[in-house]
Amino acid sequence: MPEGAEYSAEDATNVLLHAATSSSNSIESAVQDLQAMHPISRIPCADTVHTYVKENDIDEMMSFYRKMNSEFIDMVNISDSPQDIAIDFHNVPYYGDKNTKGVVGIQPKNG
Secondary structure, eight states: OOTTOSSOHHHHHHHHHHHHHSSOOSHHHHHHHHHHHOTTSOOOOHHHHHHHHHHSOHHHHHHHHHHHHHHHHHHTTOOSSOOOOOOOOOOOOOOSOTTSTTOOOOOOTTO
16 A cells, blocks of 8 residues: 555455455445444545555555465465365355255354
C-alpha cells in the first residue's frame, strides 16, 4: 500500500478473498457483504481495493499470496509430502457420507 494509506494490504486482501470465496459477484458486493457482517470493522471501499490492485506489482501480490498459502499449510500442519487439497466455499447441500474425511457442515439455513 502507498505510504500513508488509510487501509492496509491485509484489509484489501480480506475483501479480495471474500469476493473470491463467497457468492459475491464483484468487489463492490464483497465490500457490502463484509460491512453487513462486521459493521464496526474498518473495511475499504471497492474503489480503494481496485486502486490497491492497480497500483501494486503483480509479482509482489503473487508473492504475498504464496506466503499466505505457505503459512496456511504450516498452520494446518501438513507434512512435507505432496497433498491433495480442495477448499470449497459454498452452501450447496452435500448428500454424501457426512463422515467423509474433510467434509465440514454448515449451520442450517432454515432451521
